[in-house]
Amino acid sequence: MEKVWKPKQEKMEKRLERKMTAMSEQSIRTTRISTGLSYDYLCMHQNLDLPEGFKVPCFELFNGIGNPKAYLRAYCDQLVGVRDNQALIMRLFSGSLTGEASDWFTAQDIRRWVTWEDMAVAFMERFRFHMKTVPVRYYLEKVKQKSTENFCQYASRWRMEAASVQPPMGKEELVSIFIRSQETNFYDRMLSMAGKQFFELIKMGEAIKYGLKTGRIISVAGKATGSSSTGFIRKKKEHVANISHTPSPRYK
Template identity: 30%
Template sequence: MSTQTDNHQLLIHCFQDSLTGAALKWYMGLDSTKIRTFNDLCEAFIRQYKYNLDMAPDRDQLCAMSQRDKETFKEYAQRWREIAAQIIPPPEEKEMTKIFLNTLGPFYYERMIASAPSDFTEMVNMGMRLEEGVRQGRLVRESVPTNSVRKFGSNFQRNKEREVSMVTHGRPQQQYPGYQPQFQQKPQQQYQQPYQPQFQQRPPQQYQQQPNNQNRIPRTPQFDPIPMTYAELLPALIE
């Protein structure tokens, strides 16, 4: 493959075959006009997934890890070691074994603290031997019951009720007379009718019936006689 370092088409093709999932979808969406060489593809890939460096696990995350339920010691050690390999800069072997020992439960911690090995592989083998001893019945691994707090709470509640009942029956209860408020009734006010003004009614006026004039005979106007004849009057009217 070292002889093909200048063959950019072959390198891009091999890089494409190594991608899966979201990375493959990102590669298929690239602009082919901007990716001409394998170096261009490497720079684009680094810009896309550079955020993984900022989200890389740190030592605080290693210290906060713990063994899960129904998880063997070997499985927990492998999961813890994979997270530790992502830390930059990587921890040294001595520091790594110290952090891993502090994440173990009381059963492993009490038996390994006295002779804790400085090699991580040896510490894993020691934990696996302790786990095998529990499986064979030679060692007893005590577990704190999860309902211990609930039992204590129920007993405390019962004792509290018992003390209250003793105090109640031992001493006579003091009775307080009930307070009954007294209200003064106000005298009822007599209702007075509102003032109504009185008006004097005038007597109806009597109208006199006027006499009917239908039986009267109309008068004919009388004029003085003309002192000439109509023939003599006509020329004067025309002028």
């Protein structure tokens, strides 16, 4: 038999139900805030509207390796049309990060960054130690050809390293240091090319490499080894000859 609810009891049931629902929603909100999963917590400038006609640029992603200041400059250059809209610049920044940089941003409390400068300073402090050390002139003399490179590949890699030296080198200094960085077989033959163009050194290096490979040019190391061993053999023969011609003592 179906139960008949009294109006007063029904009203109490509805009131209790509303109270339970409110408590449940409050519990969910509290959980989101404590775990950092609320929209307000996760989204920076959540009430921001994109300017009319604005298209989000295709950013070059930063993974945490490289010069962070150079990256910030490149990022801002792509947003030159909205330079006064700091909220937009801050909002889009996370989309330009990947890898370690993205992990770092996700772990931050974005509410502590009030301005773009606040965010940029925090970014610089985190990644400034990841900057590649600028090579010095002495370092360039230690850059040698790898066994997996031909001479042209080696020269191109060396030239890229030299381009990072500060202050920049002139053409004559560039050629001079490149010659000094060569192994003996190349150095001796390139020494007379001081003052030439860099591409001429590459051609000379390739020619020397080919000559050494085909045997048309004798390696300095091989020549030194050959003369040394020849001298040793000659001395050994002379020593044996002297022993064989030494008269035996006579006994009476």
